[in-house]
Amino acid sequence: MTHATSIQSSPAGGGPGGIERLFSAIGMVSRFGLWLGGGVITLAAVLIGLDVTLRVSLGYAIDGTDELARFALAISTTWALAGALLDRAHIRVDTAYARFPGAMRLTMDLAGLVAFFLVFALIFYYGLDLVGESWANQTRSPSALQVPMVIPQVIWLMGMAVFLAADLVLFVMALKLILSAQPGAASQLIGMKSAEEEVQEELDAADVIPLHERSGS
Numbered sequence: 001m002t003h004a005t006s007i008q009s010s011p012a013g014g015g016p017g018g019i020e021r022l023f024s025a026i027g028m029v030s031r032f033g034l035w036l037g038g039g040v041i042t043l044a045a046v047l048i049g050l051d052v053t054l055r056v057s058l059g060y061a062i063d064g065t066d067e068l069a070r071f072a073l074a075i076s077t078t079w080a081l082a083g084a085l086l087d088r089a090h091i092r093v094d095t096a097y098a099r100f101p102g103a104m105r106l107t108m109d110l111a112g113l114v115a116f117f118l119v120f121a122l123i124f125y126y127g128l129d130l131v132g133e134s135w136a137n138q139t140r141s142p143s144a145l146q147v148p149m150v151i152p153q154v155i156w157l158m159g160m161a162v163f164l165a166a167d168l169v170l171f172v173m174a175l176k177l178i179l180s181a182q183p184g185a186a187s188q189l190i191g192m193k194s195a196e197e198e199v200q201e202e203l204d205a206a207d208v209i210p211l212h213e214r215s216g217s
Contacts, residue, residue: 019173026166030082033159037076044072064145071152078159082166085116092192106174106183109190113171120164127157 051065134150141147177186
């Protein structure tokens with residue numbers, strides 16, 4: 001199941017309520033973040049390639065290439081966090097996790113969301129402080145570009161804000177499903193992907209028909 005599909009097929013009892021609509025909105029923003037991050041990294045790669053080519057062929061360097069690449073890496077990272085969370089793409093060690101009963105696994109998933117939120121909320125708090133200092137001091141980058149630091153910092157911080165919102169919405173939705181006696185749906189929303197799910201995603205991405213369906217045709 002792709003990221004887009006997982007957002008659209010999010011569990012919801014009956015018609016979509018406020019939290020489901022919010023989940024859908026967060027999903028759209030996170031997809032935008034993935035495209036933004038990918039585009040920024042691609043542009044940075046092109047710029048670095050052009051800089052290397054000019055250095056080798058003409059002995060000319062593009063000022064600020066390394067600085068722009070650092071900005072691109074930081075921005076693409078924070079804007080990809082929400083998408084990775086909603087698609088359950090974060091790497092987690094499942095050696096012991098897979099041996100626990102379903103209720104314990106679900107409890108650990110909820111605890112993971114809380115830990116995520118607390119850690120990144122702390123980073124966000126100090127990020128706000130950093131942006132405030134950059135704005136007050138009119139801080140600029142030390143390169144020839146003299147980029148006002150508040151610009152990349154605000155874009156970087158916005159990506160983290162989207163991640164925090166996605167984490168909170170996921171937590172509330174999971175609790176709602178658990179309280180409505182749907183632990184399986186909650187696990188599908190915030191739990192680790194099974195090996196079967198990962199294999200099926202790869203098959204879907206490659207547009208391959210599963211073997212059991214081939215034999216039946």
